[in-house]
Amino acid sequence: MSTTNADIELLRQLRDPSRRDEGFATLMRRYGRRLYWHLRRIVVDHDDAEDALQETAIKVLDKLDDFRGDGDLMAWVYSIATREALQTLRRRTSLFQSIDSLSDDLASKLPAPANDGPDAALLLQRALLRLPTTQRIAFNMRYYDEMPYEQIAAVTGKSVGSLKTSYHIAVEKIKEYLKANAL
Amino acid sequence: MSQDNINTLTREMPFADADAAYVDSLVERATRRAIDGAAARRSARRRTLRRRWAVAAAAAAVALVVTLAVFVTGRNAGNIADSGALLAASTGADSVRDEFGFATIDYTADDSATLATETAAEATADPGPIDKFINTLDEADAEMLASYAARFGDEYDIDDNYI
Numbered sequence: 001m002s003t004t005n006a007d008i009e010l011l012r013q014l015r016d017p018s019r020r021d022e023g024f025a026t027l028m029r030r031y032g033r034r035l036y037w038h039l040r041r042i043v044v045d046h047d048d049a050e051d052a053l054q055e056t057a058i059k060v061l062d063k064l065d066d067f068r069g070d071g072d073l074m075a076w077v078y079s080i081a082t083r084e085a086l087q088t089l090r091r092r093t094s095l096f097q098s099i100d101s102l103s104d105d106l107a108s109k110l111p112a113p114a115n116d117g118p119d120a121a122l123l124l125q126r127a128l129l130r131l132p133t134t135q136r137i138a139f140n141m142r143y144y145d146e147m148p149y150e151q152i153a154a155v156t157g158k159s160v161g162s163l164k165t166s167y168h169i170a171v172e173k174i175k176e177y178l179k180a181n182a183l
Numbered sequence: 184m185s186q187d188n189i190n191t192l193t194r195e196m197p198f199a200d201a202d203a204a205y206v207d208s209l210v211e212r213a214t215r216r217a218i219d220g221a222a223a224r225r226s227a228r229r230r231t232l233r234r235r236w237a238v239a240a241a242a243a244a245v246a247l248v249v250t251l252a253v254f255v256t257g258r259n260a261g262n263i264a265d266s267g268a269l270l271a272a273s274t275g276a277d278s279v280r281d282e283f284g285f286a287t288i289d290y291t292a293d294d295s296a297t298l299a300t301e302t303a304a305e306a307t308a309d310p311g312p313i314d315k316f317i318n319t320l321d322e323a324d325a326e327m328l329a330s331y332a333a334r335f336g337d338e339y340d341i342d343d344n345y346i
Contacts, residue, residue, distance in 0.1 A: 021218045032210030037196060046200050050209055057217035111197055121197040144194050
């Protein structure tokens with residue numbers, strides 16, 4: 001996915017030192033809400049998501065000169081956010097502990113189910129947290145953000161083929177979990 | 184939950200603690216902090232650069248002063264040592280004191296001997312081009328004085344009659 005016309009104009013602003021702050025504010029207005037939810041879905045905890053969003057904003061602004069103009073601006077911002085989220089998860093692990101082992105800890109941060117049982121959205125979150133982290137992130141970008149595989153590939157650095165396979169496997173695992181836990 | 188409910192999955196997140204307006208305010212705050220922080224970091228970088236330049240300039244100035252001081256002190260010390268050696272050699276004293284009685288340099292007979300040896304070595308050494316030129320002038324001077332003495336006698340004062 002290439003950079004949109006709106007992004008090209010935005011990039012022009014970002015590359016002009018006198019209009020950089022204004023351009024950055026526009027960028028955050030355009031992508032900020034999506035970035036928050038992308039981060040929240042990975043780290044689950046609201047405070048962690050807010051911290052990661054702040055770090056992402058600082059890094060995006062600091063590294064703007066490193067962004068190649070012919071790249072996908074949104075994918076570039078997402079890749080920074082994803083790294084920040086993974087970094088947040090790594091801080092919660094001890095030495096030699098994989099971030100994939102945090103699933104129970106992350107699940108405990110989900111809201112408690114209502115009296116009449118967990119709703120579908122909550123159950124889906126529980127199913128997602130059982131996936132390996134990278135598979136979960138790819139699924140989130142495809143399912144929630146509806147990003148094309150090419151754009152997810154630009155964010156994650158993985159091939160489109162492996163992402164499609166990963167998504168398919170993730171969907172199968174989620175279906176299995178939902179059927180097993182459907183009340 | 185029935186299979187029908189599963190099929191009604193939406194893309195909404197089950198978090199009641201972050202509605203759209205709240206998330207927008209978070210984004211706004213993060214944006215402002217990043218911009219303010221970037222300005223502060225740019226300012227800090229400029230201050231750091233200025234401080235580094237000031238430190239480098241001060242270090243260069245100190246190095247220059249130290250070099251000059253060492254050079255001048257070395258020359259003066261050499262001159263004092265030489266004059267001290269000559270005085271000590273002529274008076275036989277172990278140290279030389281100035282007209283107020285302060286010791287200017289401790290000098291021993293051993294140093295005298297060393298200086299004498301060095302002076303003798305310099306006398307026999309092959310003179311450099313400048314010394315050769317000075318020697319030539321000295322020789323010409325001596326010849327001229329000798330010729331004046333021959334013509335006008337030893338009492339002739341060349342300075343009084345110099346045109």
